[in-house]
Amino acid sequence: MVYKPYITVFFAVIFKVSTVASEVTVVTNLKTEATSGDQQVLLYCSYTITPSSDNPAISVDWKRDGSLLARKTTGGLVPPSETSTNPAKYTIVNQASLRIVDVMSDDADTYTCLVAVTPTDGSTETATSTTELSVKDGDVASDSGVNLRTDGCVLLFLTIILLLLISFNS
Structure with missing residues (x-):
């Protein structure tokens, strides 16, 4: 009976460590340049999750002026999916980069890459990074x-x- 409190504390410490939330880091280029008339431009985005967790649900969103352009979800219990407001124009490729096709001067703007990670414990961590696309005349x-x-x-x-x-x- 004397050792019971020590065992309870030991298990509580192990449980506490196992529920530590993941931290998400998102990296983009500060600025990307393109020329009007280019077939495509790639806005780079990458993320890291520390500590890594088992099969977290990951959602990558690309936004412009607060409006969603494209979303890619992977992991977790839901099958992977990709959505886009204009699939012919915006596609998420590689890990999290945004491909814009048929570049026009109207595409010049600030874009945001948002990554949300939901481990199996249900908590969600998000991180964002922005990049500026400048488009010069062709x-x-x-x-x-x-x-x-x-x-x-x-x-x-x-x-x-x-x-x-x-x-x-x-």
């Missing part, structure tokens, strides 16, 4: 209004033609 123009991309190609083409004509006349 045509590179000088101050004089000359389109360097288009006019530069035309100039190169004309130079090649001129060199070919000179070499044939020699």
Whole structure:
């Protein structure tokens, strides 16, 4: 009978340690640059969970101006799923990165990656990180209004033609 309190305390300490909540850390790039007309851009996001727990439910949300763009859930007791407000435009790839296709200047904004982890004990830990997407115009123009991309190609083409004509006349 004398040892009973020690055994109870011992089991209480073990139980307390086993219910320690997970901590979630989310990492994104501070800024990502793209050009209008690009086929796609990838907004990087990754997360770590410490200490790791057995089969936690993990939800990754990407938001823009507070509105949900895409969600990916894995683990836990529910089958994995992916949803998107516009599946042709927004997809979560790799662990948690957001792929945006058909990049336009309207896509320039601040995006938030939110990760929620729910271990089997039912507690939920969340963490967020933001990234800024800047989109530059697809045509590179000088101050004089000359389109360097288009006019530069035309100039190169004309130079090649001129060199070919000179070499044939020699």
